[in-house]
Amino acid sequence: MNRENIAVNDEELKKQLVTxxxxxxxLKGKELxxxxxxxxxxxxxxxxxxxxxxxREIGYVETQSIKQADFILYNTCCIRDNAERKIYxxxxxxxxxxxxxxxxxxxxxxxxxxxxxxxxxxQKKYKREVDIIFGTHNIYKLAExxxxxxxxxxxxxDIWREHKDIVEDLPSVRKYKHKAAVNIMYxxxxxxxxxxxxxxxxxxxxRDSGSIIQEIKDLVxxxxxxxxxxxxxxxxxxxxxxxxxxxxxxxxEVNKIExxxxxxxxxxxxxxxxxxxxxxIRDCEKVCNYVHLPIQSGSTKVLEEMNRKYTKDHYLNxxxxxxxxxxxxxxxxxxxxGFPCExxxxxxxxxxVIRKVGYDSAFTYIYSKRTGTKAATMGGEVxxxxxxxxxxxxxxxxxxxxxxxxxxxxxxxxxVLVEELSKSDSKLLTGRTEQNILVHFEGDxxxxxxxxxxxxxxxxxxxLNGKLKTES
Ligand code: 5AD
Ligand code: SF4
Numbered sequence: 001m002n003r004e005n006i007a008v009n010d011e012e013l014k015k016q017l018v019t020x021x022x023x024x025x026x027l028k029g030k031e032l033x034x035x036x037x038x039x040x041x042x043x044x045x046x047x048x049x050x051x052x053x054x055x056r057e058i059g060y061v062e063t064q065s066i067k068q069a070d071f072i073l074y075n076t077c078c079i080r081d082n083a084e085r086k087i088y089x090x091x092x093x094x095x096x097x098x099x100x101x102x103x104x105x106x107x108x109x110x111x112x113x114x115x116x117x118x119x120x121x122x123q124k125k126y127k128r129e130v131d132i133i134f135g136t137h138n139i140y141k142l143a144e145x146x147x148x149x150x151x152x153x154x155x156x157x158d159i160w161r162e163h164k165d166i167v168e169d170l171p172s173v174r175k176y177k178h179k180a181a182v183n184i185m186y187x188x189x190x191x192x193x194x195x196x197x198x199x200x201x202x203x204x205x206x207r208d209s210g211s212i213i214q215e216i217k218d219l220v221x222x223x224x225x226x227x228x229x230x231x232x233x234x235x236x237x238x239x240x241x242x243x244x245x246x247x248x249x250x251x252x253e254v255n256k257i258e259x260x261x262x263x264x265x266x267x268x269x270x271x272x273x274x275x276x277x278x279x280x281i282r283d284c285e286k287v288c289n290y291v292h293l294p295i296q297s298g299s300t301k302v303l304e305e306m307n308r309k310y311t312k313d314h315y316l317n318x319x320x321x322x323x324x325x326x327x328x329x330x331x332x333x334x335x336x337x338g339f340p341c342e343x344x345x346x347x348x349x350x351x352x353v354i355r356k357v358g359y360d361s362a363f364t365y366i367y368s369k370r371t372g373t374k375a376a377t378m379g380g381e382v383x384x385x386x387x388x389x390x391x392x393x394x395x396x397x398x399x400x401x402x403x404x405x406x407x408x409x410x411x412x413x414x415x416v417l418v419e420e421l422s423k424s425d426s427k428l429l430t431g432r433t434e435q436n437i438l439v440h441f442e443g444d445x446x447x448x449x450x451x452x453x454x455x456x457x458x459x460x461x462x463x464l465n466g467k468l469k470t471e472s
Contacts, residue, residue, distance in 0.1 A: 013170065015144070019147050023147055034055045034070070035069035035071070036062070036072075036074075039074070039076050040077025041079070044110055045175070047109075048073075054140075070101075070103065070104060070105065071107070074108045076108060076109065076113065079111070082368070091108070095128075106130050107133070107142075108133055114199065114200035115371065131155055133159070135160060141158065176419065178417065178419075184229045185207060185232070188201060188232035191374070192296070192307050193305060193306050194306060195370070196371075204233065204236065206231075206237050209238075209241075209243060217257055224260070225262060229264070230266060231266075232267060247280075248277045251280040262288055263284070263288065267294060270293055270308075273293070281326055289328050290332070291330070291331050292331075294333055294335075295350075295357075296335060296339075297336060297342070297350055298354070302349075306339060316356055319331060319357045328434075329435070330435030330436060331359055332360055333357070333359050335354075337350075338386070338387035340380040341380035342367075342382055358405060360402060360436075361398075361462075362394075366391055369381075402462065409459055410457070412455070413454065415451055415453060416432065416441070418431040418451075419448065421445060422440050428441065428443075429442070437463070439466050447468075454467065
């Protein structure tokens with residue numbers, strides 16, 4: 001595969017910054033609010049932080065009330081059918097909002113917009129409702145698109161089939177003060193047969209390590225303790241770059257950053273999970289002992305049909321090695337039920353892997369047919385009834401194992417990064433262990449963002465209750 005060495009485009013960056021300045025000047029004195037809703041994965045969350053940064057810089061203030069908004073932005077996901085249906089639901093409601101507020105500007109962006117059939121529908125049915133449509137490759141152009149829309153006064157669409165430049169360093173806002181996500185690569189080249197991501201996020205491309213390290217150093221200076229290194233397949237980080245770098249080497253470099261406390265990453269592909277990566281996780285004290293390792297199916301036959309490029313045995317050996325080398329590691333996974341032609345025997349293989357690996361948590365999905373993917377034309381659909389029955393059995397099994405694993409955590413003291421006040425009880429704080437397990441405990445709000453020791457006294461299915469020991 002021919003991969004370009006991607007450079008950050010300074011010209012584009014300058015152009016956007018000038019447009020932001022101009023818009024700020026034009027809109028000065030107006031009280032303007034934006035409402036943003038993000039669907040889908042961490043990659044989209046990260047994009048929304050960048051989009052919010054631009055809007056704030058222009059002068060918009062975020063609102064949680066859609067009625068108050070002068071600018072509405074939906075950052076969409078199309079990984080499964082239900083994510084898409086939600087968006088059409090939102091667009092359907094816009095007409096009423098626009099009648100009440102004719103100056104309202106509505107914009108939709110993200111993965112769903114990269115699909116031809118979606119664009120056609122939005123162009124035909126929602127010409128008046130949706131003002132700005134853009135995709136995944138040009139989110140940095142938001143200010144320019146907004147400025148053009150204000151000039152021309154009708155729907156504008158800007159979708160790129162492929163990426164052109166990586167433009168970083170635009171203003172961005174962070175949801176949390178103490179943790180941040182950092183893109184280390186974009187796109188995906190794996191073409192798992194069920195997955196639409198390679199079609200909507202484009203070819204895989206890595207950022208050079210120098211700019212990643214610099215971004216993390218800046219974040220640490222700004223109070224960040226934990227970073228999440230983001231990519232669709234982080235284990236193949238570095239391919240196509242002119243520098244001599246791999247994901248394992250990157251982890252070791254990030255680990256050296258002073259003041260940084262924790263390093264996470266998402267997502268790993270089992271086919272590229274080398275020993276070098278396992279040893280880096282083991283050796284680097286800041287890299288969390290937590291591995292998200294999507295299996296998708298336990299059946300080697302189904303894995304082949306999925307184009308996952310590993311077998312059940314390879315996966316089980318890998319999980320064993322990870323457990324052996326990384327002390328106290330938690331392993332989580334993604335599982336799809338009802339892939340075309342999945343038989344009861346195939347499903348039993350999946351249950352077998354679940355029991356053998358003993359996942360600390362599993363994200364379980366019902367297969368959703370995606371236009372344009374190979375699996376969409378495979379035939380052999382599994383009936384909804386069979387899928388639901390398997391799905392329920394799957395959840396029973398994964399929940400049971402998660403509960404058993406958590407029960408073993410009673411009496412153990414964990415380092416917890418305090419994230420926020422508990423949503424259900426404001427006397428309680430909520431944080432996460434290195435293994436990404438939620439812990440609730442009594443403590444003062446001032447501890448938010450700190451790493452503290454918490455001793456577990458009660459274990460539940462999906463979380464732990466503990467008592468604060470000492471600050472560290
Ligand atoms: N149907 C169901 N689940 C899917 N995923 C990706 N594509 C599909 C699909 N078409 C799941 C995979 C992936 C996770 C992010 O979403 O399990 O790991
Ligand atoms: Fe989709 Fe597979 Fe790429 Fe993950 S690795 S984004 S499942 S194609």
